[in-house]
Amino acid sequence: xxxxxxxxxxxxxxxxxxxxxxxxxxxxxxxxxxxxxxxxxxxxxxxxxxxxxxxxxxxxxxxxxxxxxxxxxxxxxxxxxxxxxxxxxxxxxxxxxxxxxxxxxxxxxxxxxxxxxxxxxxxxxxxxxxxxxxxxxxxxxxxxxxxxxxxxxxxxxxxxxxxxxxxxxxxxxxxxxxxxxxxxxxxxxxxxxxxxxxxxxxxxxxxxxxxxxxxxxxxxxxxxxxxxxxxxxxxxxxxxxxxxxxxxxxxxxxxxxxxxx
Amino acid sequence: xxxxxxxxxxxxxxxxxxxxxxxxxxxxxxxxxxxxxxxxxxxxxxxxxxxxxxxxxxxxxxxxxxxxxxxxxxxxxxxxxxxxxxxxxxxxxxxxxxxxxxxxxxxxxxxxxxxxxxxxxxxxxxxxxxxxxxxxxxxxxxxxxxxxxxxxxxxxxxxxxxxxxxxxxxxxxxxxxxxxxxxxxxxxxxxxxxxxxxxxxxxxxxxxxxxxxxxxxxxxxxxxxxxxxxxxxxxxxxxxxx
Numbered sequence: 332x333x334x335x336x337x338x339x340x341x342x343x344x345x346x347x348x349x350x351x352x353x354x355x356x357x358x359x360x361x362x363x364x365x366x367x368x369x370x371x372x373x374x375x376x377x378x379x380x381x382x383x384x385x386x387x388x389x390x391x392x393x394x395x396x397x398x399x400x401x402x403x404x405x406x407x408x409x410x411x412x413x414x415x416x417x418x419x420x421x422x423x424x425x426x427x428x429x430x431x432x433x434x435x436x437x438x439x440x441x442x443x444x445x446x447x448x449x450x451x452x453x454x455x456x457x458x459x460x461x462x463x464x465x466x467x468x469x470x471x472x473x474x475x476x477x478x479x480x481x482x483x484x485x486x487x488x489x490x491x492x493x494x495x496x497x498x499x500x501x502x503x504x505x506x507x508x509x510x511x512x513x514x515x516x517x518x519x520x521x522x523x524x525x526x527x528x529x530x531x532x533x534x535x536x537x538x539x540x541x542x543x544x545x546x547x548x549x550x551x552x553x554x555x556x557x558x559x560x561x562x563x564x565x566x567x568x569x570x571x572x573x574x575x576x577x578x579x580x581x582x583x584x585x586x587x588x589x590x591x592x
Numbered sequence: 593x594x595x596x597x598x599x600x601x602x603x604x605x606x607x608x609x610x611x612x613x614x615x616x617x618x619x620x621x622x623x624x625x626x627x628x629x630x631x632x633x634x635x636x637x638x639x640x641x642x643x644x645x646x647x648x649x650x651x652x653x654x655x656x657x658x659x660x661x662x663x664x665x666x667x668x669x670x671x672x673x674x675x676x677x678x679x680x681x682x683x684x685x686x687x688x689x690x691x692x693x694x695x696x697x698x699x700x701x702x703x704x705x706x707x708x709x710x711x712x713x714x715x716x717x718x719x720x721x722x723x724x725x726x727x728x729x730x731x732x733x734x735x736x737x738x739x740x741x742x743x744x745x746x747x748x749x750x751x752x753x754x755x756x757x758x759x760x761x762x763x764x765x766x767x768x769x770x771x772x773x774x775x776x777x778x779x780x781x782x783x784x785x786x787x788x789x790x791x792x793x794x795x796x797x798x799x800x801x802x803x804x805x806x807x808x809x810x811x812x813x814x815x816x817x818x819x820x821x822x823x824x825x826x827x828x829x830x831x832x833x834x
Contacts, residue, residue, distance in 0.1 A: 372642065372675065372676075372721055372722045373640040373642075373722040373724060374640075374675065374676055374677050374678060374722050374723060374724075375675035375676075375722075378675065385628035385629060386628075387626075387627060387628070389673070389721060391673060391674065391675025391676075391721075392675065393674065393675050393679075393680035395679070395680060412674075412683070414674075414683055416669075416671060416717065416719065417648075417669065417715065417717050418627075418630075418644070418646045418669075418671075418717035418719050419629060419646075420629045421629070421631075421648045421651070425669060427684075428683070466674070466680055468673065468674040468675050468680070468683070470673045470674075470675075470719070470721070472627055472644060472646075472719065473627040473628050473629040473630065473633075473646075474629050475628050475629055499678070532629075
């Protein structure tokens with residue numbers, strides 16, 4: 332589907348920004364309400380549902396046993412993929428994975444992988460023969476804006492509550508997957524000329540570039556991504572990074588609360 | 593149908609392994625309007641199955657060759673999430689999901705007043721988030737409620753229900769084990785107001801008497817589920833939001 336660039340919406344976002352306002356009444360760095368549910372799907376070994384404003388995303392974790400890569404005989408693997416299926420919005424069409432859904436999956440994947448929260452050697456069953464492959468699938472059911480943050484939250488929450496199905500594969504007893512950390516993403520979008528946190532659908536439609544920042548427990552950067560057309564200054568980045576630090580720790584607390592830690 | 597009769601599916605007291613009577617359905621919950629981005633939507637849980645349906649449209653039908661001058665086309669996609677089953681499913685269409693999508697679309701075309709929307713398309717997206725036997729029926733039920741939620745006129749809603757046979761006994765609503773090791777499965781889509789059937793599949797082995805009994809169970813269950821469907825729509829629109 333052709334996406335029209337609504338110039339009136341763009342003008343309106345600019346006009347609102349002059350008074351420091353946003354189209355849905357939020358402040359520049361206010362996020363929408365977020366609800367997180369974990370362990371909510373019966374066949375997934377770990378699962379989470381995130382309702383983030385009008386965005387609804389499920390993530391599910393599955394395990395498989397595979398032979399390790401020859402150069403890493405004692406390491407398992409982790410993969411995170413995303414599907415932007417036509418269920419999620421009128422604008423999505425059926426077909427092979429779009430560049431958009433590949434980007435989403437890979438940005439979430441990098442944040443989790445590079446945070447080191449999964450020790451690949453812990454996923455080894457028999458060196459050189461059998462290792463666990465962990466797969467996180469992100470399933471977007473409703474795109475109401477900022478699917479990146481919602482997908483990142485769903486993915487890490489599902490992973491952190493996953494149980495390794497060792498009994499089903501006949502390699503011992505089931506055990507809780509060890510996850511050392513909670514990487515969290517915070518996304519910003521240029522709308523009305525300045526960056527806002529947690530863009531709504533309208534801001535995504537009438538805005539410019541977006542920036543995704545994934546921070547680990549220690550506040551270190553684990554994944555960065557700039558998407559779409561536009562440029563930004565180092566000062567602008569410093570400003571949103573400070574906001575990201577605060578947002579990420581709030582969401583990290585939410586995940587810990589749901590796990591009952 | 594998997595192995596025949598080599599797994600015990602009925603208990604000494606005549607009940608089924610999960611404690612249900614032979615004509616007892618798994619619990620069903622239905623919610624309408626669950627997806628903000630969709631024009632109409634519904635979530636159905638049936639036992640441990642979770643089906644979500646979204647409706648988009650009526651909208652312009654493209655590519656143009658799919659357009660019908662006198663009616664709308666209904667484009668259905670039934671899809672299982674990769675994490676919905678025991679072993680992960682590779683994302684994308686397969687033969688099973690293509691066939692289910694096709695016959696579901698044809699069932700829905702039989703109830704939607706498609707002639708009201710010439711040259712347009714109505715998209716129905718069915719996503720299975722958790723599967724425990726009976727997903728196509730849960731999907732049909734969810735699609736019907738989602739169509740009603742989108743305000744698309746229909747002669748009736750279709751209720752998806754199934755009966756089957758285990759250990760030579762006709763039972764209502766097979767669960768996973770019964771589906772794997774049972775002798776027959778008869779999923780149907782029933783129009784509760786007219787008593788007609790819009791969707792029919794079957795596999796296994798049923799005598800004519802067994803078929804008649806299975807169908808009797810299906811009609812009984814359809815009535816119960818239909819009440820839940822109507823309730824879900826009432827809850828959605830009695831709040832004054834409509």
